[in-house]
Amino acid sequence: MLQKLIAIYFLVFNALTYAQDCDIQIKGNILDEHDKSALEYATVYIQELSFGVSADANAYFVLDNLCAGKYTFIVEHLGCKPDTIILTITKSITKNFYLEHHAEELAEITTTASKLEKENTQTINIINQKEINKLEGKDFASILSSVTGVNQLKTGTSISKPIINGLYGDRILIVNNGVKLESQNWGTEHATEINPFASSTIKVIKGIGSLEYGTDALAGMVLIEPSILNKYKHITSSISLVGQTNGRSITTSAKIEQGFKKQIAYFLQGTYKRSGDQQAPHYNLSNTGLQEGNFSSGFGVLKNSWDINIYYSLFQQQVGLLKSSHIGNLTDLQNAIESDTPLIVNRFTYNIENPKQKVAHHLAKINVVKYFKNQNHLAFTYSFQLNKRKEFDIRRGGRSTIPSLHMNLFSNNFSAAYKRAKQFAKTNSRLEGKTGINFLMKLNENNPETGIRPLIPDYYQYNFGVFDMEKFIIKNFIIEFGARYDFTQFQAYKFDRNNQLQKPVFNFHTYAANIGGSWINNSNNIQVQSNISYNSRFPNISELFSDGLHHGIATLEFGNDKLKSEHGVKWINTVSINYRKFIKAEASFYISKIVDFIYLAPLPAPILTIRGAFPAFQFYQTDARLLGFDATLYSEPTSFLSLVFRSSIIRGRNTSANDNLINMPSDRVSAAIDLHFDFKKIKNVHFEMNVHHVFKQNKTPNLIRDYKAIPNAYTTLNTDIGFDYLASEKHKISFSVTGENITNANYRDYLNRFRYYADELGWNLIFRLKYIFG
Amino acid sequence: MKKKSFFLAITTSILITISCKKEPQAINEEELISTMIITLKKNSSLSVQNYIWNDTDGIGGIDATVDSIIIDKDAEYNASILLLNTHKTPTDTISNEVLEEGTTHQFFYQSTPASALSNFQYQAPNDTDGNPIGINFRFETIDASNTGFLKIILRHHPNKLGSGVSSGDITNAQGETDIEIEFPFRIQ
Numbered sequence: 003m004l005q006k007l008i009a010i011y012f013l014v015f016n017a018l019t020y021a022q023d024c025d026i027q028i029k030g031n032i033l034d035e036h037d038k039s040a041l042e043y044a045t046v047y048i049q050e051l052s053f054g055v056s057a058d059a060n061a062y063f064v065l066d067n068l069c070a071g072k073y074t075f076i077v078e079h080l081g082c083k084p085d086t087i088i089l090t091i092t093k094s095i096t097k098n099f100y101l102e103h104h105a106e107e108l109a110e111i112t113t114t115a116s117k118l119e120k121e122n123t124q125t126i127n128i129i130n131q132k133e134i135n136k137l138e139g140k141d142f143a144s145i146l147s148s149v150t151g152v153n154q155l156k157t158g159t160s161i162s163k164p165i166i167n168g169l170y171g172d173r174i175l176i177v178n179n180g181v182k183l184e185s186q187n188w189g190t191e192h193a194t195e196i197n198p199f200a201s202s203t204i205k206v207i208k209g210i211g212s213l214e215y216g217t218d219a220l221a222g223m224v225l226i227e228p229s230i231l232n233k234y235k236h237i238t239s240s241i242s243l244v245g246q247t248n249g250r251s252i253t254t255s256a257k258i259e260q261g262f263k264k265q266i267a268y269f270l271q272g273t274y275k276r277s278g279d280q281q282a283p284h285y286n287l288s289n290t291g292l293q294e295g296n297f298s299s300g301f302g303v304l305k306n307s308w309d310i311n312i313y314y315s316l317f318q319q320q321v322g323l324l325k326s327s328h329i330g331n332l333t334d335l336q337n338a339i340e341s342d343t344p345l346i347v348n349r350f351t352y353n354i355e356n357p358k359q360k361v362a363h364h365l366a367k368i369n370v371v372k373y374f375k376n377q378n379h380l381a382f383t384y385s386f387q388l389n390k391r392k393e394f395d396i397r398r399g400g401r402s403t404i405p406s407l408h409m410n411l412f413s414n415n416f417s418a419a420y421k422r423a424k425q426f427a428k429t430n431s432r433l434e435g436k437t438g439i440n441f442l443m444k445l446n447e448n449n450p451e452t453g454i455r456p457l458i459p460d461y462y463q464y465n466f467g468v469f470d471m472e473k474f475i476i477k478n479f480i481i482e483f484g485a486r487y488d489f490t491q492f493q494a495y496k497f498d499r500n501n502q503l504q505k506p507v508f509n510f511h512t513y514a515a516n517i518g519g520s521w522i523n524n525s526n527n528i529q530v531q532s533n534i535s536y537n538s539r540f541p542n543i544s545e546l547f548s549d550g551l552h553h554g555i556a557t558l559e560f561g562n563d564k565l566k567s568e569h570g571v572k573w574i575n576t577v578s579i580n581y582r583k584f585i586k587a588e589a590s591f592y593i594s595k596i597v598d599f600i601y602l603a604p605l606p607a608p609i610l611t612i613r614g615a616f617p618a619f620q621f622y623q624t625d626a627r628l629l630g631f632d633a634t635l636y637s638e639p640t641s642f643l644s645l646v647f648r649s650s651i652i653r654g655r656n657t658s659a660n661d662n663l664i665n666m667p668s669d670r671v672s673a674a675i676d677l678h679f680d681f682k683k684i685k686n687v688h689f690e691m692n693v694h695h696v697f698k699q700n701k702t703p704n705l706i707r708d709y710k711a712i713p714n715a716y717t718t719l720n721t722d723i724g725f726d727y728l729a730s731e732k733h734k735i736s737f738s739v740t741g742e743n744i745t746n747a748n749y750r751d752y753l754n755r756f757r758y759y760a761d762e763l764g765w766n767l768i769f770r771l772k773y774i775f776g
Numbered sequence: 777m778k779k780k781s782f783f784l785a786i787t788t789s790i791l792i793t794i795s796c797k798k799e800p801q802a803i804n805e806e807e808l809i810s811t812m813i814i815t816l817k818k819n820s821s822l823s824v825q826n827y828i829w830n831d832t833d834g835i836g837g838i839d840a841t842v843d844s845i846i847i848d849k850d851a852e853y854n855a856s857i858l859l860l861n862t863h864k865t866p867t868d869t870i871s872n873e874v875l876e877e878g879t880t881h882q883f884f885y886q887s888t889p890a891s892a893l894s895n896f897q898y899q900a901p902n903d904t905d906g907n908p909i910g911i912n913f914r915f916e917t918i919d920a921s922n923t924g925f926l927k928i929i930l931r932h933h934p935n936k937l938g939s940g941v942s943s944g945d946i947t948n949a950q951g952e953t954d955i956e957i958e959f960p961f962r963i964q
Contacts, residue, residue, distance in 0.1 A: 330932070330953030337950075345950050396933060396952065398807055399873040453806030455834070460800045499837045501802045551835055558835065611835045612809050614956035618836075 024069040027094040032061045032077060032101060041101060042425050043432050043475065044079035049130070053580070055526065059430050067582070077101055079377075084230070123482040123518030124211070124533045125576040125590050127152075129204040135736070136722070138770055139244035139253040139275070142196040146224065149206045150648045151590070151632035153667040156754040157191040159280045159763055160292045160321045161359075164194065165753070167208055167572075167592060168628050168652045168666050169221035172542050175211060178226045179313055181367050181385040182215045184413035184444060188458070188544030190755065195317045195363035195389065197296035199255050200271045201226045208590065208632075209574050210516045210535035213469040213486040214419060214438060217514035218539035220570050220596060229259055231267040231302040231311065236260070238776030248742075248766035249291070250350070251277030268301045278352040279322075283748045283764035288348040289322040289355055309371040317363040322354040326759045328396055331614040335556040335758065339710050344760045356402050360392040378422040387413040407457060408449035416441045431476035439468045446543065457550045458543050459496035465489065480520040482533070488512045490540055496547060510540035510567055527580040538569035545600050545621045551611075555755060558609055558618040559602065565621060570596030586636040592629070599626035601656070601663070604706055617707075624658040646674040653701065661703050668699035668715075668752060683728050690722040699752040710758050716749035718742070724770070733775055740768040804864050808834050809955060811860040812928070816845070819852040829957050832862050845926065845961035850919035854899070856912045857883065857928070859955075871911060874930070878903030881954075882934045883910030884946040886927040892918050892963060893926060896944050907936045910944070922963045930955035 032044035040061035047054030048065070050073050057063040070092045077099045078084040085101055127149040137145050143154045143162040155170050156162040166174050171190070176183040178196060185195050198204065204226050211223025237260040244253040252275070259269035275294040280287050298315035326344035329335050338345055367385040374380070392405035419438030426432070442465040448456040471484035492508040518533030547561040574592040579585070603622045608615040630652035638644045649671045654663035672695065678688040698715045702708060724738025746765045750757040812829040825847075831840035847853065859870035874881045878901070887893035895916045898908035931951035935941060938948030 328952055331956055333956060334953050398870075398877060398932065398954075400877075401807065448800060448803070450801050450803045453803065455803055455805050495800050497800075497802050499833045503799060503802070549836065560836065609836060610831075610840050612812070612829070612831055612840070612955050612957060613953055616835075 024067060026068040026070060026091055027064060027066050028068065028091065028097055029062070029064045029094075030097040030099065032057050032063065032079065032099045034101065041079045044077060044099075044101065046099065047076040047078065049074040049076055051583070052586070059425065059427055069583075075099070123480055123520040123531050124207055124209040125531060125574055127206045127208070129206070131202050134198060134201065134204065135242075135770075135772065136738070138199060138242060138255070138772070139246060139251070139768060140198075142194045142198045145198045145204065146206060150634050151208060151630065151650045151652075152206060153753060155190060155665060156751070156756070158324045158327065158754070158756045158760075159287060159290045160277075161191055161193045161323075163190070163192070164224065165665075165667060166206065166222035166224075167594070167630055167632075168654050168663075170665075172218060172539060173220040175215050175219045175223045176226070177212075177215050177223065178315070178365065179228050179367065180369070180383065181365060181387070181415065183363075183365075184387045184411065184415070184442075185363060185389045186391050186409060186411055186446075186458075188542050188548075191323075191359075192391070193319075193321075193361075195319075195361060196226060197273055197294075197298070197315070197317050198226070199273050200228055200296065200298040200315060202229045203227045208592065209518075209533050209572060210514060210537060213471050213484045213514055213516070214417075214436065214440075216467070217486050217488050217512040217537055219514075219535075220537045220539060220568075220572065220594070228298065228300060228313070229257075229269050229271075231269065231300055231304070232259070232261050236776055238774070240772060240774040242770065242772035244771075245769045246277070246766055247768075248763055249277040249280040250352075251275065251292075265305065266301075266303055269299065271298045272296065276352065279348075279350050281350075281764050282761035283746045284761070285343055285347045286350055287324055287760055287763075288344070288346055289325040289358075291352055291354045292319065292321045293354065294319045307373050309369075309373075311367075311369040311371075313365070313367040313369070315363075315365045318361070320354055320358060320360045323357040323359070324756055324759055325355075325357075327756050328357050329556060332556050332616065333614060335709060339758050356394045356396050358394050360390075360394070360405075362388075362390040364388040376423065378420070380420045381418070383415075383417045383419075385413075385415045387411075387415075389413075401453065404451055404453065405449075406452055406454050408452050409456070409458065410447045410449070412445045412447075414443045429476060431474065434473045434475070435471060437470045439466070441466055455497070455550070457548055459494045459547050461492055461494040461543055463493075464491045478522045478524065482518045482520075483516065485515040486513065492543070492546075494543070494547060506563065508540075508546070508563075512538040512540055512567055512569075514538065529576075529578045531576045531578075532574075534571065534573045536569070536571050538567050540567045541565040541600055541621070548621075551613075551616065555758075556616060558611075558616045560605075560618065560620040562621045565600060565623060566598055568596055568598045568600050568623065570594055570599070570626075583638055587634070589631070589633040591631050594628040596626045596628075598623040599656075601626070624656050626663060627655045627657050628663075629653045642677055642679045644676045644678070646672075646676070648672045656703070656705075659705060661705050662701045664703050664706055665753060666699065666701065669697040671695050685726045685728055687725040688722070692720045692722075694718045694720065696751070713750040713752050713757055716747060716751075718747055718749075719745050734773070736770070736772040736774075738770045740770070742766040742768065805834055805861065806864065806868070807870075808861050808863050809859050809870050810834065810862045812955070812957065813858040813860070814845075814928070814959065815856045815858065816847065817854045817856075818848060819854065827959055829959065834863065840957075842957070842959060845959050847917055847961060847963055849917050849921060849963045851917050852914065853917070854912070854914050857910075875901065875909065875911060878909045879905055879907070879936070880933050881909060882907075882931055882936060882941070882949065882951075883913070884929040884931065884944060884949065885910075885913060885915070886929070886946075887915075888925045888927065889922070892922045892924045893961070894918070898942075898944060903936075905936070907942055908944075917963050920963070924961055925958040926961050927958045928955065929953060 032041045042059050042061050044057045045054055046063050055063050072090040075087045079101050143164045146152045146164045147154050153165040154162040155165050207223040211219050239258040241256045255273035257271040261267040273296040277292045280290045295318045300313045302311040325346040365387050369383045371379055371381045389411040391409050393407040395406040417440035421436045424433045444463040446461050448460055467488040469486035474481045490510045494506050496504045498504050514537045516535035520531045522529045546563050548559050551558055572594040576590040578588045600621055602619040605618040605620055609618045632650045635647040651669045654666040656663050674692040676690040681687055695717045699712055721741040727735045743765050748761050810832050814827050815824050817824045827843040827845050829842045861868040861870050885896045893915050897914050898910050899912035903909050931949050932954045934949040934951035941949050
């Protein structure tokens with residue numbers, strides 16, 4: 003209430019004496035709401051400026067060189083609920099912030115990653131709520147690819163998975179609301195089962211991330227954080243509608259959140275999407291429709307000394323695969339490649355026919371947190387996940403309604419973690435740590451109704467893991483280190499060629515460790531981060547046992563049960579520079595060396611089948627090296643203009659065979675110009691233009707012959723025009739129109755597995771309307 | 777108390793997962809075409825010859841085996857194709873499925889060298905639209921000793937109305953290949 007009064011006071015005051023000064027100072031203390039004790043080293047972060055400071059040992063902070071204006075302050079302290087306060091400032095003031103000290107809210111921010119990027123030694127890119135809203139209607143991997151150094155591995159137009167620093171699949175850990183996503187991640191044509199619009203923040207860590215979730219983050223980690231349950235929150239709701247011309251799709255989503263009497267809070271969120279066939283510049287992409295329905299909800303009882311939180315989410319999708327991609331053998335593939343246009347082009351329809359996929363992912367979680375003194379706490383989490391996947395093919399004998407692949411993956415995960423912090427007043431330093439254990443049980447079941455020998459056998463997986471992470475903050479330096487050990491046992495139930503049941507058991511020991519440092523100069527505008535991590539990943543079930551034909555790319559793939567764990571070291575260094583408000587630059591350089599890197603290599607001779615001869619591949623191990631560079635330059639020469647330039651380069655080598663690695667993203671650059679201003683009640687009026695250029699991938703493997711010439715370089719032009727209308731304090735309406743590929747450029751992308759069959763999408767207009775209440 | 781019931785819930789679900797351990801059933805490949813038998817009957821003869829292409833364990837595993845066709849020169853042959861799935865017990869006759877779904881299946885034949893076997897003609901039965909299926913066909917042999925390969929292709933969901941398709945030209949047939957195998961032959 004007090005904060006509100008202050009805000010109103012300043013609003014009125016602001017109208018009277020508005021001055022365009024940029025030397026305003028805000029100072030004050032960050033205090034515990036209950037006992038008014040100082041919260042040492044708490045942070046204050048200004049969202050609009052992406053800038054913040056840490057308070058000192060007496061919880062005193064100073065923010066300098068601010069211009070007059072309205073800002074969102076995010077105040078954070080270890081073990082506290084982050085608080086968001088909107089203030090309009092016109093002159094230097096002293097302002098104390100109060101935090102509720104013990105209550106970490108429902109969505110416990112589960113890593114050592116803090117909102118203040120500077121509190122980390124790892125390279126973290128944050129996609130905030132505003133950026134997510136701007137991309138509403140897109141899939142998860144597309145949203146992640148807004149981060150420099152993140153690309154997409156696509157299968158057609160609707161299925162894509164993220165690539166971080168050149169690697170994908172099991173080498174990226176995806177953590178949804180503090181639970182590691184356990185899905186059938188082994189397939190390149192399996193999209194990530196995440197609805198990005200249920201989240202309020204998505205963090206991409208191009209490094210080991212948090213050791214809390216596994217040892218296998220060789221490429222990186224993605225943390226999806228839903229709305230923070232806030233017991234002070236007045237009812238807030240939003241509803242949005244997105245229409246796209248390409249695919250004539252409609253996406254609608256709604257969300258409501260509320261807190262009651264300082265003890266209970268909840269949120270509910272739902273999304274529905276329907277799209278018909280999408281279009282390339284010159285033809286319809288038949289059978290590329292999609293239907294998706296998602297739901298998520300959270301409920302929390304938030305007491306003074308403990309919390310209980312319950313979370314449930316459901317992701318459900320039905321997606322069609324390009325009709326022309328359904329081929330029988332190499333001759334068919336050759337015919338498809340020789341034809342400039344797909345061999346089957348029908349009229350636009352919303353109907354989804356075979357081949358298609360139906361996927362559902364359930365996640366339920368219960369989390370109990372007990373708070374102790376000195377900001378320490380203990381958390382127990384149990385989660386259950388069920389991933390159901392059905393793939394339908396064009397079959398004979400009236401079997402097309404029976405899935406040709408039908409698998410259910412059950413996962414049970416139990417974890418316990420203790421988080422602690424210790425202040426050393428003498429040396430003006432702080433030590434934070436987190437220690438924990440987890441147990442995981444997984445069961446994969448094939449439904450025998452398919453009448454097809456399963457690609458992946460049934461299996462049980464048991465896992466036990468233990469970790470410890472420590473962070474030491476002293477003056478301008480941060481030192482982070484941690485380690486993790488995992489024991490995993492697989493028991494597979496596989497039928498051999500004579501239909502005899504074999505029950506091989508595999509035991510894997512995997513380890514991970516990291517050490518990192520960060521330094522910030524005294525004026526707080528240069529930061530250097532460096533992190534070295536060691537990761538190991540045991541071969542997944544597909545790499546051990548996969549056995550069968552991949553229709554879309556006409557190859558036979560065989561697992562290899564002799565595989566060992568792969569392990570590697572990644573060293574990533576990032577330099578960030580802020581020069582006033584004008585220039586912000588961030589550059590990362592990384593090198594990653596992986597021993598026993600698991601990859602698909604061709605067998606010497608093709609295999610003769612009733613469908614003709616097929617090239618055959620088997621999983622082998624080699625040594626690999628990846629080198630890369632990501633850079634982002636952001637500049638705001640005047641208050642209404644901003645410019646962004648991004649670039650990423652990566653080189654992947656198979657060092658044992660002295661060859662290039664397959665599916666490496668080619669070099670790319672993008673530049674954007676954004677004009678923005680406020681006009682009375684119409685805020686954030688913006689006009690953005692963005693040019694994206696992707697170079698041709700010339701460094702492809704010599705040992706793996708490609709069926710078709712590597713696609714040429716391409717450039718796409720995109721625009722975004724929109725505004726927010728503040729009808730009143732509580733009602734806000736946002737509207738925008740985005741144009742994608744507005745020149746209708748005709749191109750194919752190296753990282754799309756369906757590049758043999760069809761061009762990428764033609765132009766698309768996206769209309770977005772969002773109403774926020776509260 | 778709350779914590780106790782929480783742990784109870786966890787323990788129960790863990791126990792359920794472990795105790796559910798059951799062995800999967802073997803899956804019979806229902807659509808596998810493991811065997812093709814081609815039966816040839818020379819026009820003037822009463823006896824028939826059978827030639828077999830066999831890959832009982834399906835894709836991968838043990839390599840497929842194929843018989844060599846030995847036929848007379850300057851002769852006319854009637855041929856008939858039988859498709860089996862011997863992986864299933866009892867053996868499934870896949871060619872019956874092909875006949876039942878005649879409108880979505882069609883066989884094509886090619887000879888290498890092209891002159892060795894010629895004049896391929898579809899024989900009855902046709903599909904319900906009156907278009908050829910090609911499970912039965914006839915051809916003529918060259919008037920000279922020769923060796924080569926007879927390629928037999930089965931397309932699923934072909935465009936039966938494509939130009940030349942009904943007379944056996946695969947060029948515009950499209951569809952998805954279900955079978956593409958070659959029998960070596962010797963004309964003597």
